Amino acid sequence: MGIIHSLSxxxxxxxxxxxxxxxxxxxLKELIENSIDAGAxxxxxxxxxxxxxxxxxxxxxxxxxKEDLPLAxxxxxxxxxxxxxxxxxxxxxxxxxxALASIASVARLxxxxxxxxxxxxTRVVVEEGKIISEEEIPFFQGTKIEIKDLFYNTPVRRKFxxxxxxEEKKNRTRVQTMALGEPNISFRYVQNGKEVFFVQKEEALxxxxxxxxxxxxDHLLPVHTSRNGMTLRGFISHPDFYKSSRTGQFFFxxxxxxxxxxxxxxxKRCYGELLPSGAFPYAFLFFDLPREFVDVNVHPQKKEVRxxxxxxxxxxxxxxxxxxxxxxTPVEFLEMRRRLSMPIPYDNAxxxxxxxxxxxxxxxGSGASSQWGTQTEGNPLLGPNxxxxxxxxxxxxxxxxxxxxxxxxxxxxxxxxxxxxxxxILFETFILAEAEDGLYIIDQHxxxxxxxxxxxxxxxxxxxxxxxxxxxxxxxELTKEEAEEMIAETQRFSxxxxxxxPFSGGTILIREVPSYIDPGKETETILDLWERFKSxxxxxxxxxxxxxxxxxxRSAIKKGDQVSDPIIGELLQRLSxxxxxxxxxxxxxxxxxxxxKDLETMFHRI
Numbered sequence: 001m002g003i004i005h006s007l008s009x010x011x012x013x014x015x016x017x018x019x020x021x022x023x024x025x026x027x028l029k030e031l032i033e034n035s036i037d038a039g040a041x042x043x044x045x046x047x048x049x050x051x052x053x054x055x056x057x058x059x060x061x062x063x064x065x066k067e068d069l070p071l072a073x074x075x076x077x078x079x080x081x082x083x084x085x086x087x088x089x090x091x092x093x094x095x096x097x098x099a100l101a102s103i104a105s106v107a108r109l110x111x112x113x114x115x116x117x118x119x120x121x122t123r124v125v126v127e128e129g130k131i132i133s134e135e136e137i138p139f140f141q142g143t144k145i146e147i148k149d150l151f152y153n154t155p156v157r158r159k160f161x162x163x164x165x166x167e168e169k170k171n172r173t174r175v176q177t178m179a180l181g182e183p184n185i186s187f188r189y190v191q192n193g194k195e196v197f198f199v200q201k202e203e204a205l206x207x208x209x210x211x212x213x214x215x216x217x218d219h220l221l222p223v224h225t226s227r228n229g230m231t232l233r234g235f236i237s238h239p240d241f242y243k244s245s246r247t248g249q250f251f252f253x254x255x256x257x258x259x260x261x262x263x264x265x266x267x268k269r270c271y272g273e274l275l276p277s278g279a280f281p282y283a284f285l286f287f288d289l290p291r292e293f294v295d296v297n298v299h300p301q302k303k304e305v306r307x308x309x310x311x312x313x314x315x316x317x318x319x320x321x322x323x324x325x326x327x328x329t330p331v332e333f334l335e336m337r338r339r340l341s342m343p344i345p346y347d348n349a350x351x352x353x354x355x356x357x358x359x360x361x362x363x364x365g366s367g368a369s370s371q372w373g374t375q376t377e378g379n380p381l382l383g384p385n386x387x388x389x390x391x392x393x394x395x396x397x398x399x400x401x402x403x404x405x406x407x408x409x410x411x412x413x414x415x416x417x418x419x420x421x422x423x424x425i426l427f428e429t430f431i432l433a434e435a436e437d438g439l440y441i442i443d444q445h446x447x448x449x450x451x452x453x454x455x456x457x458x459x460x461x462x463x464x465x466x467x468x469x470x471x472x473x474x475x476x477e478l479t480k481e482e483a484e485e486m487i488a489e490t491q492r493f494s495x496x497x498x499x500x501x502p503f504s505g506g507t508i509l510i511r512e513v514p515s516y517i518d519p520g521k522e523t524e525t526i527l528d529l530w531e532r533f534k535s536x537x538x539x540x541x542x543x544x545x546x547x548x549x550x551x552x553x554r555s556a557i558k559k560g561d562q563v564s565d566p567i568i569g570e571l572l573q574r575l576s577x578x579x580x581x582x583x584x585x586x587x588x589x590x591x592x593x594x595x596x597k598d599l600e601t602m603f604h605r606i
Contacts, residue, residue, distance in 0.1 A: 024051030030099035035059035050167035
């Protein structure tokens, strides 16, 4: 006799319940999605004992017809799809026909529903997946689903749940997340008879603030970018406002809350050093994508989705966030502002300041005068070169540099940064400059990166560069496979003014290079760009952006480079003409501002 046999329908449903019904918050998700699909404008949820005792979800949607109620609790019975084409063009959240059947197999279920045009509504009671009673009740429009005694017939499942308070927290988080994605719907949530959550229909920003607090209002930056019929919209937090975990990050695809495996890396890359270590920005981001571009049928609980081109989605996400961060205001002296509210540590026994110096010399070293006099080399606070006594190098009369003509007919300085004079360099890295609104500390490397980036990007967009034929071609030595992959992208390189030619084996010849690449930097710049090509599939705009970043990285002055006063002046002037002088192309700050008020507060003048 054979040992293989078919499983009973009841056991099949309980197995399915194990996949779909993770916990009470999974049930809430399934029922709320059904209400959204039913066109509800108001959804009310109530739970008792974290949902293990009772769950009630009611809505004012279009309801379920009386004759459809028996099918609603059958597995693989659904009104959402009929053909495979429907599966590829889904406009609904639920579609598998598993939720109610799975819930009915592990709980006692009551469904009440009324549809337009009828004089009465219908009530059915379901136990162990079967309707045990059916009756007519007074009419109302919509659906109410009540669930009692969850997992009463599978007690082992209850053992794997968290504490009641832990489950209640997960339920509340689930409802809030779903409400975040549907600002056009009113949500009310009651736990153990107490209202814990209520939001009316409202705009997207107001919905975020209703759920996560008004303290976010002044710290959110709007995101909106579109490409090829795809849109990214929503909000991210300013770099001065963040959390110590990712619990403030939410991503939606066609209003469906999903987990994006690449989202954390993209956010980290976009913010870069704008955030301290261990800090995570808030993100409330929505992708509006063509239905055929997304496969939502890859996870039983629909937590994850699959994209036709993941590279396109990461590109949109990266572009949308970086565009916003590039146009944000200059970085303020946040750390100093935090320290101003704290007492300065002082060790009376050793009579040393917290800066490590003796007395009130503030770390000037053993050779420093106790008065505000001369200072010796090796000063740990001011660096190897003193700036005391300098009147400042005036920037008047210095133009925007040899590339002024590329700024257009009427170049204007950026209102965020208009320097008047500079006072030299600290630690061979940081330029001190004065402007009308305060003192600026500028990183010479990231500032020059920003200048070069915008110059090259301008050249590429306007086709203002020339390609130069090389008398002696430059050889790139790669593996055969890498060479074949690179040659396959010759069109992209050609758009950038680079001509490549296969030679033999893994060797490629560089025949022509554009004038914006510094002589001697051709190989490393092209290889750097190639690595970026392999990690994404940029369109023309991103192609130019990546090239400009590569060139800026390679050609900018570095930390420790000796720069003369006139060159510093030229750099500051050119930075002031940049579209965004406050951030380098990678999102790192180029400058930090200390306002007059900051200085006066630091010295207790106010």
